[in-house]
Amino acid sequence: MTHTQFPKETFSGAFKRQKSIFQEQVEAGSQFEPETGRYHLYLSYACPWAHRTLIVRAIKNLEDVISVSFVDPIRDEKGWRFSSEGSPYFDPVNGFNYLSEAYRIMDPNYNMRVTVPVLWDKYTKQIVNNESSDIIVMLNDVFNDFTNSNLDLYPTALKSEIDEVNDYIYTKINNGVYKCGFAADQSIYDREVTHLFGALDSINDRLKEKTYLVNDTLTLADIRLFVTLIRFDVVYYTHFKTSKKHIYEYEHLWRFTKNLYHMKKIKPTVKFDEIKNHYFKTHPHINPSGIVPAGPYIIPLLND
Ligand SMILES: N[C@@H](CCC(=O)N[C@@H](CS)C(=O)NCC(=O)O)C(=O)O
Structure with a gap:
């Protein structure tokens, strides 16, 4: 049984989410100085945890400060993957084929789940942090010198x-x-x-x-x-x-x-196609046919 067939965490019958293990902070005076152009986010439009970081980056006007790229919404047996140049799922930073390559740079024996989001340091070529709740606080707090936004989402x-x-x-x-x-x-x-x-x-x-x-x-x-x-x-x-x-x-x-x-x-x-494609096609243990339902037609309801 591969990890995409049945999440490891469920073997007791109840789902337990894996703890994130890369939890360094971008912080003035640390090895990870707040800088513009230095950090990159590896994300999936489908993933709610990654989505938090994409939203905070956008509403803090950090689009020119922190770059982003996206994995293919369909996770295969080797995990999150990228596609070739020209595709929306190309990795422009490292040219990785799989996100697992980033994790293996950190630890060649890494054998836990490979998750998005990942905050990547382009200068030292390493993962800074893979925990969305940390990343959104950093995006709110430490890049304020590089944005015209004075929004504080965590006063x-x-x-x-x-x-x-x-x-x-x-x-x-x-x-x-x-x-x-x-x-x-x-x-x-x-x-x-x-x-x-x-x-x-x-x-x-x-x-x-x-x-x-x-x-x-x-x-x-x-x-x-x-x-x-x-x-x-x-x-x-x-x-x-x-x-x-x-x-x-x-x-x-x-x-x-x-x-x-x-x-x-x-x-x-918010990309509903990616969200639906990801969930319905990536968990064969709960949706073995991989069929993506047609509805519900949510956009008209949201526009109501
Ligand atoms: N604690 C992490 C959880 C991230 C997470 O579970 N991401 C999912 C996607 S929604 C993932 O990458 N799963 C890959 C896997 O389980 O193999 C965070 O909040 O950043």
Whole structure:
């Protein structure tokens, strides 16, 4: 059984996400100085964790400071791959064929999962960090000398509340959908789907009289929630069997999703074709035919 057939983490029946192991920081005075043109993000448009970093880079106007490239949305038995020059999935930095080559530069015996996002240092040719929750904080905090944006998505005064909301949303929603989708028995699925919809109900209530999750200002917490909600109806509802309700049936979650989706810098980061192709074609243990469903036709609903 290869790693794309059945995630290693699921053998106990319950999905456990692997801890990221490259967690260096870009920081003034460290070996990774904040600089323009030095860092690159390896991403997938399909992946919610990578999507967080793409959104923060865009809304902080860091497009000319940090370069990006994308892996092919279909992961094969060797993992995330790139294509040849001219393809949208070409690696312009290192010319890698597989993202695993970056990980093996760090450790020739690396045998854990090869994940996106990866923050790569073009100067020293190494991975700085492969944990999205670290990368989005760095993008918010340490490149401010190189951008005209004064947006602060993680203000000091709100940090503890943002962290608290993030923990809840990560465990119950961001990772909660995977726990439903990769549950290997009915009782685990039943438990996880109950937790997931309990959390969606409660976040829907939290947003009742608010536009954003914390202090009614856009923060990292909103972006972390958005990347799961925007994938929910098109993929998770069927593929991960999170089918008690659509997000468009939740008044406040849907308003929140539409609001973020329509932001000028966020909309171009959402690629539904890539999202659908990736999930439905990359997890043969839960979708052996690899057939990608036609609907739902979400864009008209988002535009409503
Ligand atoms: N902790 C990581 C998780 C990243 C992650 O799980 N990425 C998935 C794609 S959505 C991946 O690359 N999976 C590859 C695999 O499991 O083989 C983060 O948040 O950055």
